Amino acid sequence: MKVALVGNPNTGKSSIFNLLTGLRQHVGNFPGVTVDKKVGKLRIGKEDHELTDLPGTYSIYPRSKDEEVVYDSLSDSQSENYPDAVIVVVDAANLERNLLLFSQVYDLGIPTLMVLNMTDLAKKQGKTLHIDKIQELYPEASIVEANARAGFGKDRIKEGLVNLKSRSASKITLAASDDLKAQEVETEARFKTIQKNLGDLESKEGKAKEMSRGEKLLVHPILGYVIFSLVLIIIFQFVYAFATIPMDLIDGAFTTLSAWTSQVMPKGVFTDLVTQGIIPGIGGVVIFIPQIALLFFFIAILEETGYLARVVFIMDRLMRPLGLNGKSVVPLMSSVACAIPGVMAARTISDWKERLITILVAPLMSCSARIPVYTLLIAIVIPDETIFGIMNVKGLVLFGLYMMGTVFALLVAVILKFIIKSKEQGFLLLELPEYKSPRWKNVGITVWEKVRIFVWDAGKVILAISIILWALASYGPSDRISESVKVAKIEAAELNLSEEETNQLISSVELENSYIGIMGKTLEPVIEPLGYDWKIGISLITSFAAREVFVGSMATIYAVEDDGASNKTLVEKMKGQKRRDGTTVYTLAAGSSLMVFYVFAMMCMATLAVVKRETKSWKWPLIQVGYMGVLAYLGAWITFIILS
Amino acid sequence: MNRSLSEISNDQQVQVVGVLQSSLKVKLMEMGMVKGKSLTVLYRAPLGDPIAIDVDGYVLSLRKDEAKLVEVEQINA
Numbered sequence: 196m197k198v199a200l201v202g203n204p205n206t207g208k209s210s211i212f213n214l215l216t217g218l219r220q221h222v223g224n225f226p227g228v229t230v231d232k233k234v235g236k237l238r239i240g241k242e243d244h245e246l247t248d249l250p251g252t253y254s255i256y257p258r259s260k261d262e263e264v265v266y267d268s269l270s271d272s273q274s275e276n277y278p279d280a281v282i283v284v285v286d287a288a289n290l291e292r293n294l295l296l297f298s299q300v301y302d303l304g305i306p307t308l309m310v311l312n313m314t315d316l317a318k319k320q321g322k323t324l325h326i327d328k329i330q331e332l333y334p335e336a337s338i339v340e341a342n343a344r345a346g347f348g349k350d351r352i353k354e355g356l357v358n359l360k361s362r363s364a365s366k367i368t369l370a371a372s373d374d375l376k377a378q379e380v381e382t383e384a385r386f387k388t389i390q391k392n393l394g395d396l397e398s399k400e401g402k403a404k405e406m407s408r409g410e411k412l413l414v415h416p417i418l419g420y421v422i423f424s425l426v427l428i429i430i431f432q433f434v435y436a437f438a439t440i441p442m443d444l445i446d447g448a449f450t451t452l453s454a455w456t457s458q459v460m461p462k463g464v465f466t467d468l469v470t471q472g473i474i475p476g477i478g479g480v481v482i483f484i485p486q487i488a489l490l491f492f493f494i495a496i497l498e499e500t501g502y503l504a505r506v507v508f509i510m511d512r513l514m515r516p517l518g519l520n521g522k523s524v525v526p527l528m529s530s531v532a533c534a535i536p537g538v539m540a541a542r543t544i545s546d547w548k549e550r551l552i553t554i555l556v557a558p559l560m561s562c563s564a565r566i567p568v569y570t571l572l573i574a575i576v577i578p579d580e581t582i583f584g585i586m587n588v589k590g591l592v593l594f595g596l597y598m599m600g601t602v603f604a605l606l607v608a609v610i611l612k613f614i615i616k617s618k619e620q621g622f623l624l625l626e627l628p629e630y631k632s633p634r635w636k637n638v639g640i641t642v643w644e645k646v647r648i649f650v651w652d653a654g655k656v657i658l659a660i661s662i663i664l665w666a667l668a669s670y671g672p673s674d675r676i677s678e679s680v681k682v683a684k685i686e687a688a689e690l691n692l693s694e695e696e697t698n699q700l701i702s703s704v705e706l707e708n709s710y711i712g713i714m715g716k717t718l719e720p721v722i723e724p725l726g727y728d729w730k731i732g733i734s735l736i737t738s739f740a741a742r743e744v745f746v747g748s749m750a751t752i753y754a755v756e757d758d759g760a761s762n763k764t765l766v767e768k769m770k771g772q773k774r775r776d777g778t779t780v781y782t783l784a785a786g787s788s789l790m791v792f793y794v795f796a797m798m799c800m801a802t803l804a805v806v807k808r809e810t811k812s813w814k815w816p817l818i819q820v821g822y823m824g825v826l827a828y829l830g831a832w833i834t835f836i837i838l839s
Numbered sequence: 840m841n842r843s844l845s846e847i848s849n850d851q852q853v854q855v856v857g858v859l860q861s862s863l864k865v866k867l868m869e870m871g872m873v874k875g876k877s878l879t880v881l882y883r884a885p886l887g888d889p890i891a892i893d894v895d896g897y898v899l900s901l902r903k904d905e906a907k908l909v910e911v912e913q914i915n916a
Contacts, residue, residue: 512889624866
């Protein structure tokens with residue numbers, strides 16, 4: 196049996212879904228749209244049924260792409276999503292508004308189960324529900340009570356599904372999804388019917404709503420922002436403090452695994468593919484898991500408690516002139532840690548245009564992977580001075596780079612606002628739900644789901660690109676690499692290099708003569724105006740895998756100095772680099788230009804893979820690579836000209 | 840006298856008279872903006888926009904532009 200789950204937002208619909216399916220759920224695709232289809236297995240007795248969680252909506256008539264899925268699934272009995280039964284979750288504390296959607300679904304003639312959720316909250320508000328009267332109004336519906344927060348109602352819902360009443364009433368045809376006039380008439384009539392009967396359905400003792408002191412603080416004109424900043428600071432502290440530990444462990448584990456595998460397996464191309472392509476490629480996927488998991492842990496808590504809606508509320512007016520809305524704030528802020536969870540978090544934005552703009556500009560926010568690149572380059576070219584007695588210039592530059600990313604993210608958003616056309620009118624009709632303590636099961640399931648989507652959907656793309664990059668870095672035309680390695684070995688013998696130094700020289704020569712090395716050299720005329728040489732060109736290409744790879748590539752390229760003796764650090768080596776004409780490579784101008792390049796360039800295949808996953812097409816990630824590349828090139832070029 | 844919801848100050852209770860014709864009309868009705876419904880303006884975001892109102896025990900936030908579409912009349916001053 197195919198069962199669809201529908202309901203208003205904030206009715207505890209996803210709690211009910213989690214309650215019924217647990218971890219036996221997977222995320223698929225509704226055909227043709229970018230909306231995720233959450234399907235779970237619902238076991239009743241010995242039989243498995245398919246439960247589809249349709250997007251939350253206040254009415255069957257759609258105003259967004261998410262809501263269209265509900266309309267399409269339920270209106271067309273020929274559709275492959277057309278269910279055999281529908282569960283409508285109804286918030287007992289907001290009966291009138293919830294019954295609108297319920298009555299629409301009920302009239303479709305599909306066997307319908309009403310799950311009255313949050314009856315405890317209704318009681319707290321002084322409302323008493325008369326289920327017998329509700330039953331009278333909708334005689335062919337089955338009605339059960341549940342309290343998903345407390346985890347109760349699972350058996351009753353299952354029982355309700357088994358004992359669904361068959362439908363006899365002729366079904367009502369829905370108005371066309373764009374026939375606003377017909378929808379208006381229908382909605383008005385439905386509310387009239389509901390209101391006429393509502394007195395019978397619930398009795399309430401009048402109780403005026405008081406705004407709590409806490410609520411006042413959270414939306415206060417000044418304190419509201421202060422509190423939001425504090426919440427962000429705490430989250431980032433946790434993410435930075437806790438994500439690095441597992442990340443280092445993962446990094447170490449995969450390096451060890453590579454080394455061990457290469458010892459056990461016979462030497463050859465296949466071993467190289469496994470140890471240098473596949474294992475580091477998988478490592479490159481796994482390394483992101485701690486950050487994604489931690490950020491979504493916090494985002495899920497913010498959402499569960501109801502605070503996220505307040506953030507949207509206080510930020511909306513500020514984001515609107517930028518073509519964004521209040522819901523873009525959390526994705527953009529998350530991108531300061533890592534653009535991947537940021538792009539994934541944009542899913543809460545129901546307006547497609549606003550969501551797309553958020554996704555497109557999110558990678559401009561300086562993420563944590565840029566830090567190693569910034570730190571290395573700052574150490575090389577920025578003087579260790581203080582201005583005004585206290586301000587450290589290096590620190591100021593780092594701050595400036597972050598600001599540059601943020602300012603340009605917002606600027607590009609404004610420009611995209613005018614470029615991207617949309618038929619949907621942007622609006623914000625947002626329910627501010629009651630504050631609740633988070634349900635840890637829901638938080639856990641959110642984290643698990645986000646990690647799984649990343650690993651399975653984006654992981655494939657990341658792995659494929661890793662292998663391509665590995666092949667390009669390990670192979671060169673004909674026997675160019677082996678020839679140059681021979682020369683390098685002779686050279687090393689003449690210079691009396693130690694074994695370690697010889698190996699470093701060989702890997703440096705290998706990289707230089709690989710396809711990537713050749714690409715770096717070919718690229719030189721293009722990047723020369725920016726102040727870069729071909730060695731930087733190589734690192735630009737390799738760091739497409741991930742920005743921090745830049746540091747590793749630099750270390751490989753500069754592994755061996757001409758004298759081959761000294762044990763200089765990478766910073767010292769890079770500082771000492773001279774061009775053929777004797778001028779320094781890493782001048783203030785060239786170094787700064789390179790930093791600016793990394794602020795803007797889309798050097799992260801993992802983010803690209805996630806953007807492809809979220810927009811369901813290669814078009815947008817490619818546009819992203821393009822516009823960010825242009826920004827990077829122009830920005831770096833201007834920086835170089837100004838500073839030289 | 841009818842006024843638009845966007846002009847109502849905080850803590851005032853009003854009653855919905857109707858929603859102006861617009862592409863958001865049905866959407867606003869679905870959220871409870873139907874004739875006769877009583878609303879209380881609760882608070883405003885910094886810069887006065889969006890507005891949070893109480894609709895029958897649930898809190899709805901809407902932008903000023905959307906509130907302009909809702910015609911209301913005062914119940915008590």
